[in-house]
Amino acid sequence: MTDAGDSRLLVAHVLFRFDVGGLENGVVNLINRMPHDVYRHVVISLTEITDFRKRIVRDDVGFIALNKKPGHTLWLYPRLFKLFRELRPAIVHSRNLAALEVLVPAWAAGVPVRIHGEHGRDVGDLDGLSKKYQWLRRVYRPFVTHYIALSRDLADYLTGRVGISSTRVAQIYNGVDTRLFHPASPRQPIAACPFADPSCWLVGTVGRMQVVKDQTTLAAAFIRALAAFPELASRLRLVMIGDGPLRAKAQAMLDQAGVAKWAWLPGARDDVPEILRGLDCFVLPSLAEGVSNTILEAMASGLPVIATDVGGNRELVDSHRTGELLPAADVATMAQKIAAYAVDPERSRAAGAAGRARVEQQFSIEAMSHNYLRLYGELVASRTGKAGAKALIYP
Secondary structure (H helix, E strand, O other): OOOOOOOOEEEEEEEOOEOOOHHHHHHHHHHHHOOOOOEEEEEEEOOOEOHHHHHOOOOOOEEEEOOOOOOOOHHHHHHHHHHHHHHOOOEEEEEOHHHHOOHHHHHHOOOOEEEEEEOOOEOOEOOOOOHHHHHHHHHOHHHOOEEEEOOHHHHHHHHHHHOOOHHHEEEOOOOEOOOOOOOOOOOOOOOOOOOOOOOOEEEEEEOOOOHHHOHHHHHHHHHHHHHHOHHHHHOEEEEEEOOOHHHHHHHHHHHHHOOHHHEEEEEOOOOHHHHHOOOOEEEEOOOOOOOOHHHHHHHHOOOOEEEEOOOOHHHHOOEOOOEEEEOOOOHHHHHHHHHHHHOOHHHHHHHHHHHHHHHHHHOEHHHHHHHHHHHHHHHHHHHHOOOOHHHHHOO
């Protein structure tokens, strides 16, 4: 993979697992948008790399799966040290706590720039109060050149609870491809969806169906909305895209309530842009978030967003203007918010249009790429002492 004749700078992106997810999608978007004549990339997964790699459209990106077993990464240090010495990356960029410790062998191998990104709350520490996780981040602090937080909430966590100097923390939002994700008027039919009738009003969500995403609260809210507003039974329909442990549980809840015929849970799909263009409203019921790619994609698609007020969600959703925020796991409030949009389509469409405008102004993929390029350039220039490095990386 090392090419002595290739003058482009190598960025090694290190993740725990390269599979479908918001974090991974952000890496894909960044790699696809960075200038090809300046950068080359390698994606290193501590565990495995799935077919998700096909979303990277460049043919010059390397993929390395280390097949890590459960437990500490210490036993991988020699292999990582050797790998970094062979690849000689200008930048190693780790993501989230599970990959943070790779910056130790990167430091030992002489990698000049070692960046750590915080993309979301740890599954075992949704409120960020764990002393253990704060301590772990402090332990690895000397090996990190700079941090990137995807939200102000995560930046405050690093500078406040962990104690990282604010001069070492950059806050960069994820960006969304506004050409790929765009509104459709009228709403376009979703392939294989049983709710093709234009009179139906489709509320939906997209994402891995895991405990932290809490799709069962959405299923319960849908059931409650139909019970509290029986006039919606002829129109209100639920679409839940994704697979995981909560899929069967949500389906069982809908079956037991006798409303399964008005809900569609097809599993994972690879046509998310088209699916979003077929919805009328998007709901994100998560218990914790960093900066949600799916919220941004839904907003870019012209949908009003109902989201839990966790993590960076309030930095994306302008409550009462582009959507609604509510407490996590609050079934009653979620049901009320869904019903309020369903009975007032004009208000729903206005919120969706405002969300699209907000994305175009503040959360474009171009803005994200620009900010990463600037930070990469400044760090490589300062760490290597090469006067022309900044101009090379950040034209």
